[in-house]
Amino acid sequence: MIPSIRTAYNHQFTDKQYHDFLEGIALEAGEAPVFKVAETPVFIPATLTAQLIQACDEIIAVIMRPDFKELTRHAIPHQLKAPHENDHPHFIVIDFAVCRDEHGELTPRLIELQGFPSLYAFQELMARQFRTHFNIPDTVNNFFGGLDSESYFQLLKEVIVGNFNPEEVVLLEVKPHEQKTRIDFYYTEQRLGIKPICVTELIQEGKKLYYETGGGKVQIRRIYNRVIFDDLHRQQEHLGKHVSLLQDLDVEWVTHPNWFYRISKYMLPFIHSEYAPKSWFLHELPVIPADLENYVLKPLFSFAGQGVLIDVTQADIDRITDPENWILQHKVQYDPAIVTPEGPAYCEIRMMYIWPDDSPKPLLVHNLARISKSKMIGVTQGKPQQWTGGSCAFFEQEL
Incomplete structure (x- = not known):
């Protein structure tokens, strides 16, 4: 969307670069992504960057309202409410469609949002591999808040692992090794030292949870939660016997499961912004x-x-x-704003936040992009088209 960068990128692109880029991801993560990774990142001009940040600020202001928990008291299905909810989510992601306003200028429009982590480790890897294998100018950046790869993972470690031994922290999911996003789990383990564990592998003794390793049992002190509880509820019969996560358990959650429901589509009617339909x-x-x-x-x-x-x-x-x-x-009317060698494409931008316990507000840190040539972005389609798929954005952050 920054014409000069887009034109240069499309002109210089080769299939070998793309192959080497994917191979670089696979070599570093330990396996190739099983989802389609787009041939290109998205280049966001400064004006659109500023609008995205303003839109996020207005949404975050709703989340930070003193009465937010009261406002969203009916958001959590009664049968899926977990005890010991904390004061705020550790992760927030906000999705925007790239559209055009009445003056024909690019503008964001809110699509959805979640109090849930998504691909926080993988997105750093992808962006870095784009920089390694393609000519990405220094005038654009995938990070916010002055972060770089090292400080970004240090922040992730502080929030997810905290003061615990990484062995005492697990990434919890339903059948993690069968998930399409498992590359993120493996790369998270590489960078933070925490294992991906299936809910069926949990061992309960009283209020304590454990998992088995080659050296015996390890107590789980903290759960980096990737379980979507209504999905878990739907799969109950096929999973077999497993620990109920809705009990009073002696474990910390990052992020607590209730935030998945509070910060969700349920919030949409409460958001009043020019960027929110x-x-x-x-x-x-x-x-x-x-x-x-x-x-x-x-x-x-x-x-x-x-x-x-x-x-x-x-x-x-x-x-x-x-x-x-x-x-x-x-x-919202998506604009085919991404010019590719094989025709225009639509895109969504996900703004990714981390909220440390000692921070007065959530911190904008990174992003995710999805590029599509159909009007159902992010929904599993048939065979993926060229120049579409999961991606990341590089933002021009100063006018």
Whole structure:
């Protein structure tokens, strides 16, 4: 989106560079990513960078409201509420579509947000490999807040591992070695020393949790949580016997599971910003809009875009028996802003925050980008197209 950088990148790109880039990722992480990694990063101009940061600031202000927990008291399904919730999430990610405003200028529009970590380790690796194998100018940066690779991982270590021995901290997931994002788990283990553990591997003794190693049992003091609890709930029957994570357990959470629900689509109706499309809880909607084609219908409890209806009809709304669990959101029009050698593409930018316990507010640290040539970004499609997939952004941060 920075024309000079984009033109130069497209002109200089070779298939060998891309192959070497992917091989560099695989060599460092220990295996190749099983999801499609895009052939290009996204180059964000300074004006759009400033708008993204302003939009995030306005959203973070809602999260920091003194009454936020009261505001989101119904966000957590009763059967999935975990005890010992802390004061704030350790991770927040905010997703924006890249669009154009009424003046034809690039602008962000909020899509979704989560109080949950996503690919925090892998995104650093990807961005660094882009710099290694392609000509990325020093005028753009993938980090925020003056961070670099070393200080970024130091911050991650402070938040995730803290004062514990890394052996006492685990990355918890459902079948981690079968997840498409497992490369992030393995690279996290490399950088922080914490093992990816499946919920079925947990051993409970009283309130304490353990996992087995070659040298015996190790007590788990802290969980770096990657478990999506409604997904775990859906898979109960197929997983077999495992420890219930909803008990009163002697363990610290990073991030506590309840934040996944509080900071989610449930927040959308409470965000009032020029960068956030109007949203309503379906059961609180005073009148069904006549132009439903300009709206999307989103279930509160889903992930990876499952259940989202893009072309909404009255019949879709009539079929819903639990309107309190759905959001109607004004549709955003993605702009095909990414110029590629094989046609234009759409993109989303994920702004990634870390909130240390000793920080008065969350810190913007990194990003993720997704590039697509279809209107359902981030949802599993058929065979991926060229110049699409998971990526990262490099931001021009000064005008």
